[in-house]
Amino acid sequence: MTEVAEYFTLFMGAVIVNNFVLTRFLGLCIFFGVSKNLNASIGMGMAVTSVMTLSSMLAWAIYNFVLAPYHLTFLTTVVFVVLIASFVQLLEIIIKKFVPTLYNLWGIYLVLIATNCIVLAVPLIISESAYSFSKSVVFAIGSGAGFALAIILMASLREKLQYADVPKSIDGLGIAFILAGLLALSFFGFSGMIPL
């Protein structure tokens, strides 16, 4: 029972309490770029969650079987960057071949994910916290779900904005930043429940 509670704490910490977009301010470029459209935001959320989970598993394996035994943990960032970029490229090739329908849904988002800081942050945090494999998977899924939650909420709000009387000087990105700030402020209410 304690183990389940521990995993639940880890998951909820990643999704809500320490949300990667609204609390840690990671992944802002696609958060603001894609959230103009709700359908695109849902697709991006699912793509990020999947890529984050799979690349975190791979990064965990590389870290624990290659870097740690040879005391090369200071190479973590460089190795993870190369690993994630290569893996996303491989994933794109495979999806394009075997699942064309999924490629039509996700294909344009995969190139955005390869260089995104939120996908790099999760493996780095996992290696820093020395999580076990199962904990890594739970944490990665939670992080992706948190990102998806944030971007879908933001997309819904921005679609409502089209019916609001926004001053021209802050139309577009200006009001989006204000809106994101208010959204982050509401998530701030969860802070402290689970430490970073």
Place this chain on the structure above:
Amino acid sequence: MNTSILILLVMAALGITFGLILAFANKKFAIEVNPLIHIVEDVLPKGQCGACGYAGCMAYAEAVVTNPDVPPNMCVPGKAVVAARVAELTGKKAEEVEPRVARIMCSGGLEQAKRSYEYKGVQTCAAANVLFGGPKSCAYGCLGFGDCVATCPFGAMTLGENHLPQIDKEKCTGCGACQKVCPKQVIDLTPLTANVHVSCKSLAKGAEVRKICTVGCLSCTLCMRQCTHDAIKMVNNLPVVDHSKCVECTEAKCVEKCPTKAIHLIRQAAGEPPVVKAPAQAQPM
């Protein structure tokens, strides 16, 4: 020293491993693409303007080859030559598409339109538009900083002395790139053979327009009432011309009767913006 060698070995091993895996996957999982798609793409002008409605020339080439319902004449910049070539390659029949050109729905230049303030910021329409909608008192008119001229991929636009863009009908392909970039949405794509053009986009009432511009539309509805072919309708204080009904009638009463000359014959304005003096006394509404 051992650590340095180990670093090089690990980085080289990982890099080579990833590279080989990707090369193998790229070879193993390659998708066979119809070579005709690349041939069609080579025929297209490759302006990547998106006027065909697809993401780029490659996307349109792929669609026109694989989808039998996609017509071969959607490449607006290519005109009839490219349409015929694409039709020949794909075995489809090219139908005539009426060519369109961009036209400015504003004739309020430096002398005609009043200004709310003197703008000294970044000299682009997009930047000026951020500051209370631009220095012009009219909220709908052309700002005159030439974003459309800068963005035109075919060199069909120049900025006149009165800070209104002039459009070369021969060079304009109707790709719509200028239309996308204009913050006031003051550029309209109309048929090349259109007879009459409304050079105003103001949705304000006539009394307001009269105060800030000498060549704006006053919404007096004279042109609509004078038209004997029922080709003009008033929509949101602005006349809209139905070009399919509009014929080159000899009288052109809509143009003749307009007190501010906001509506004018296109033939007269060919290549040059209309230089119109306001009548001494505007007709009562």
